[in-house]
Amino acid sequence: MSVVEQPVQIPPHRLEALLGIPATARGLVIFAHGSGSGRLSPRNQRVATALRDAGFATLLLDLLMPHEESTRANVFDIGLLATRLGEASAWADTQASLASLPLGYFGASTGAGAALVAASHSDARVAAVVSRGGRPDLAGPALPKVRAPTLLMVGALDTQVIELNRQAMERLGGERAMAIVPGAGHLFEEPGTLDQVVRLATSWFRRHLAGAAAADPSRQ
Helix, strand or coil, X not given: CCCCCEEEEECCCCEEEEEECCCCCCEEEEEECCCCCCCCCHHHHHHHHHHHHCCEEEEEECCCCHHHHCCHHXXXXXXXXXXXXXXXXXXXXXXXXXXXXXXXXXXXXXXXHHHHHHHHCCCCCEEEEEEECCXXXXXXXXXXXXXXXXXXXXXXXXXXXXXXXXXXXXXXXXXXXXXXXXXXXCCCCCCXXXXXXXXXXXXXXXXXXXHHHHHCHHHC
């Protein structure tokens, strides 16, 4: 049976979000959307559905309020987006159904940079990060501070972003891997390419979020 997503609002800015929790959740994945996207992104919705089917709770949220999205600078303000992602993580820690779950981030485009900045903070409990067509290079000096295992997925046709991901991967401080998806462009709209994203992301979160739960009995 598919899990029904419930609308929630994340304090203190009342950010709009969609929360889905399977019956026996093994972790929580928070989505950080890219520029011009949000909680209703069809591609991230598809990934989230697959993750819930695999036993992960998902939180898809808008990192900006509607009136903030009209200012282009906000869309590329990685520090602001990372702060909002941190607020969503803090909110999850206050929810009885989520607080015990290992935490992962799934970032796309500029959201990947924000996810890595948020994961680099010393108080972050992020156990895994996945980037889809992301700009991890935008995390800049935060990259060496990231200890969460990070998977960077890039479309084979997205040649400029491939190089930016390679450069960022060299600077990451923890376990990292890069997967180039054959036949995929920046948005992974080509037939079958998003299926590969789903498989790779699910495998990464299964490996690292389950490992985090095993290492911390209090989160089992």
